[in-house]
Amino acid sequence: MEAAKYDPAQIEGKWYQHWESQGYFKPSMDESKPSFAIQLPPPNVTGTLHMGHAFNQTIMDGLTRYYRMKGFNTAWVPGTDHAGIATQIVVERQLSEQGISRHDLGREAFLQKIWEWKNISGGTITEQMRRVGCSVDWSREYFTMDETRAETVTEVFVRLFEQGLIYRGKRLVNWDPVLGTAVSDLEVESVDETGSMWHIRYPLADDASQALIVATTRPETLLGDVAVAVHPEDERYAAFIGKEVVLPLTGRLIPVIADEYVEKDFGTGCVKITPAHDFNDYEVGKRHQTALINVLDLTAKILPQAEVYNFQGQAQETFALPEAYAGLDRFEARKALVADLQAQGYLVKIDPHALKTPRGDRTGSVIEPMLTSQWFVAMEKVAEGDETGLSLAGKARDAVDSGKVKFVPENWVNTYNQWMNNIQDWCISRQLWWGHQIPAWYDEEGNHYVARTEAQAREQAGAQAVLTRDEDVLDTWFSSALVPFSTMGWPEETPDLKAFLPSSVLVTGYEIIFFWVARMIMMTTHFTGQVPFKDVYIHGMVRDNEGKKMSKSEGNVIDPVDLIDGIDLPHLLEKRTVGLRRPETAPKVIQATEKLFPEGIPVFGADALRFTMASYASLGRSVNFDFKRAEGYRNFCNKLWNATRFVLMNVEGKDCGQDESLPLAYSFVDHWMMSRLQQTEAAMAAAFNTYRFDLAAQTMYEFVWNEYCDWYVELAKVQLNSGDEASQRATRRVLVRVLEVVLRLLHPIMPFITEEIWQTVAPLANAKKTDSIMLATWPEADESKIHPEALAQMNVLQELMGTVRNLRGEMNLGPAVKAPLFIEGGAELGIYLPYLPMMARLSDVTLVETLPEDDAPVAVALGARMMLKVEIDKAAETDRLNKEQEKVQKALDKLTAKLEKPGYTDKAPAHLVEKDRAELAQLNDKMTQIIEQLAKLK
Incomplete structure (x- = not known):
């Protein structure tokens, strides 16, 4: 380390390139060693690194480096996800700027455009990972649409179909009318909005003078009503159960049914049941075996003819809908319907109503529950011939119940079980072009044939059949659910599969426990008989310093690379406002950016960023990112650098005790330092073994800054200046050996600065047994080296x-x-x-x-x-103490009056009263000291 000043830019790129070029990130594949494996949650190929990634990857890299240093056969497997919806939107948006749609190009040409874009932009996030210092085995990097993954996806789909676990059916799904596809719950945001609650009269069929008042937030779906439901114990409506009411504007008769889904005390206690357009209503309709009446097309416009189905997805009939609404967008139809309800005397009142509106996270459009034909994976059905007798969901539940998969923190088991115990069949088809095309073909009669290739499908259908491949693609989560084994060579029995399945730990956020974690457990246990990972470490979300979720439109998102390199305000504003999904938010983004970063972002370096993230990683808690903490850890890097320079100035070219035949005279200070080192080594191992990165960061900060730098280095100066030769030799030996161990202990969290310093310090400590600190041995605590007397x-x-x-x-x-x-x-x-x-x-x-x-x-x-013994100016000191006495007396009087105020100690919170009393005692002690000092000056 030649530089006098710590400069992260000078060391980070140099060392990462060296590590990667030397192949240090690859596993040893030594079967005699224990294995440590970890899968990177594959980030979207469309994305760039955000603070959540930096948080997540600091933890993963810390664990990987820790176990690599412990001698494990270590593999961190990286990859990126093809992100079906997100990627298609990006490329379609680029084409629209040229006045071209994907339909103008056709499927094959459009997919070629996406691959071209992916080849240019797809590596952005992996390059950013290098900047953060992620020691992943890049030779194992995969893409969820690469050839190997495509083969695995097809194999899994076909096997599940052959086992009776994949089927095609017409069911209710989340539908984005703008994208024209089904979407998962994860792609739906519930947005707090102010809407209306319309109260509508549904007259009784046999007595028009009586009516049930139904309250609804979506009057346009009235056209698809099949019943009005009341609670079976609601005495107000007991006499109406079993009767029929007239559906306003249509004249159709629908029954009044009783169902416990209805809340007696909410609204009017009467609920319209529209099972083809509401998930809760779907379940009610299923219980009562009503019809399913679809009144919307796939663009969310009113159909001219309603489509009627049963719950087996079979078409029953069609009937005409009121001509006045046919072809209207759902919200235009709402206005027309409400106007007609009012004109015909059916509208009782309209109340303002706060509601959560489901919106697509990519388009912002209101998601519509839509009855469509999709492919599903059966969750609770046992596969044909499966000797375990467990369904996919059953296997996933058993993996956690048996302890084969453990959640850290343990309380996330409750979240997992809540979803698993109420699981629905998984809709895996998407109406997109980018993704794994479903391996199914249809003949002219609509019969489908699932096969690995078209040739195999033709064998099933007959040589004369005209086949057309299903245009839908698979849900992105389907292919990512397979990565624990698709990245290890399955279905072949490979050395990788033997060594790295199950992997050691999955590090991820709580928001994808359902969508990824649970599905990986299902698929891996089903196809390999192994769990995909032993531990699931759930970390919190990184929010801004005010606790708000980070988003581009809010202007509070932070690019970790900007923290590493620094960026001035003009360039930061340009970066944040160019290419906004909603350009109208630019003024808000600018204002927020100028407030957060009035002078831009200073250079922190990757090590300071990683140490900050580690310090936040307490089990399961979301964190509010504060730049002050990052500044503190940048100062920590400087402290370590400067302390090292002092050590080197005092030991380079001198005897550092490597020749153990020469006498070494250790002081109690030396023994104390070595004892504290052993205790720190034990604390660090415990922290890593329990995923307590916050405790690891705290332990090293306190040991390095407070004990090594502020105490031992300072005390060592005394020993070096006044001790004999044996004492000085021992001091130099402790200085360099403790520093060398400190560097190894810090390395998993701060890889760059530790490598740079270690290259110089390790030879002085006779500890350079390998070419890189990342391959050096992890320090193991030795209790026999702890000196209780020296500690005392x-x-x-x-x-x-x-x-x-x-x-x-x-x-x-x-x-x-x-x-x-x-x-x-x-x-x-x-x-x-x-x-x-x-x-x-x-x-x-x-x-x-x-x-x-x-x-x-x-x-x-x-x-x-x-x-x-100091010559004191008695007059000046007496004057100072009198002023201090007056100040303390005022504080005492104020606090005493507060505590003596009638009722205060009874009514105020106990902890505040206790705090006040403790402060009063401190003030009294201080007053006593002042009085004693004044007495001595007389």
């Missing part, structure tokens, strides 16, 4: 030092004033005296039987009385 002696020295410093403060001595110290105590204090002058800024220290007669204040520590 250091506590004495620290208490003596603290007392002297407090005494200086009481006497208002400036840092430049050096005074003699007298200590009245036993000879056992003699070992501490050499350290006090420099550490406490003293001219000298004298151990005496009795303190000299003087008016100076006396302090007591560990039974020893201490006095600083």
Whole structure:
């Protein structure tokens, strides 16, 4: 380390390139070693690194580097997800700027455009991962649409179909009318909005003078109503159950049914049931075996003819809908319907209503529950011939119940089980062009044939059949659910599959427990008989410093690379406002950016960013990212760098105790430092083994900054300046050996600075057994090296030092004033005296039987009385103490009055009363000290 000043830009790129080029990230594949494997949650190929990625990847890389140093056969498997919807939108948007649609190009040409875009932009996020220092095995990098993954996806689909676990049916799904596809729950955002609640009269068929009042937020779906439901125990409507009401504007008769789904106390207690356009209504309709009446087309416009189905998805009939609404967009139809309801006397009232509107996260359009024909995976059905007798969901439940898969923190098991115990069949088809095309073909009669190839499908259908391939693609989560084994060579029995399945841990966020974690467990256990991973470490979400979710439209999103490199405000504003999904949000983004970063973002470096992320990684908690903490850890990097330079200046070219035949005279300070090192090694192992990165960061910060730098390095100066040759040799040996171990302990969290320093320090400590610190041995604690006596002696020295410093403060001595110290105590204090002058800024220290007669204040520590012999200006000191006494008295009077106020101690929170009383006691102690000091000055 030649540079005098720590400069992360000078070391980070150099070392990462070296590590990667030397193949250090690859596993050893030594079967005699235990394995550690971890799968990267594949980021979208459309994306760039965000703070959530940096948080997640700091944890994963820390674990990987830790186990690599422990000698494990270590594989961190990287990959990117093809992100069906997101990627198609990006490329379609680019084409639209040229006035071209995907339909103008056709499927094959459009897919070629996407592959071209992917080849240009798809590597952005992996390059950013390199900047953060991720030690992934890039030779294993996969893409969920590459040839190997495509073969695995087809194989899995066909096997599941042959086992009776994949089927095609007409069911209710989330439908994005703008995208024209089914979407998963993860792609739907519930947005708080203000809408309306329309109260509508449904007259009784046999007595028009009576009516049920139905409250709804979606009056346009009235056209598809099949019933009105009331609670079976609602006495208001007991007489109406089994009767029929007239559906307004249509004249259709629909029954009144009883179902416990209805909340008696919400709205009017009457609910319209539209099973083809509402998920809850679908379940009600299924229980009562009603019809399913679809009134919307796939663009969310009113159909001219309603389509009627049963719950087996079979078409029953069609009937005409009111001509006035046919072809209208759902919201235009809503306006027309409400106007007609009011004109015909059916509308009772309209109330404002707060509701959560489901919107597509990519388009912002309102998601419509839509009855469509889709492919599904059966969750609770047992595969034909499966000897376990467990369904896919059953296997996933059993994996967790049996303890084969453990959640960290454990409370996330409840979230997992809640979803697994209420699981629905999985809709896996998407009406897109980008993705794994479903391996199914249809003949002219609509019969489908599932096969690995078209040739095999033709064998099933007959040579004369005219076949057309299904145009739909698979849900992105289908292919990503297979990565635990699709990346290890399955279906072949490979060395990778043997070594790395199950992997050691999955590190991910809580929001995809259902969509990815559970499905990986299902698929892996079903196809391999193994769980995909042993532990699932769930971390929180990274929010801004005010606790808000980070988003581009809010202007509070942070690119980790900007934190690493720094960026000035003009370039940051340009970066944040160019290419906004909604350009109208630009003023808001600019305002938020200028507020957060008035001077831009300074250079922090990857190590400071990683240490910050590690410090936030307490189990399962979301974190509010604060730049002050990042600044503190950048200072920590500087502290480590500067301490190293001091050590090197004092040890380079000198005997550092490598020749153990020469005498070494260790002091209690040296033994204390080595003892604390052993305790720190044990604490770090415990932190990594329990995923407590926050404790690892805290442990190293306190040890390096407080104990090594602020205490040992300073005390070592005394030993180097005044000790004999054996003592100096021992001091140099401890300085470099502790520093070298510190670097290894820090390496999993701060890889770059530790590598740079280690290359220089390790040879001095006789510890350079490998070419890189990342291949060096992880330090293991040795309890036999802990010296309880030295630990106790250091506590004495620290208490003596603290007392002297407090005494200086009481006497208002400036840092430049050096005074003699007298200590009245036993000879056992003699070992501490050499350290006090420099550490406490003293001219000298004298151990005496009795303190000299003087008016100076006396302090007591560990039974020893201490006095600083300083010529004091009595008048000036008396004036200072009188002013201090007046200030303390005012504080005492104010606090006493507060505590004596009638009722305060009874009504105020107990912890506040306790705090006030503790503060009162401190003020009284301070007043006593002032009075004693004033008495001595008289």
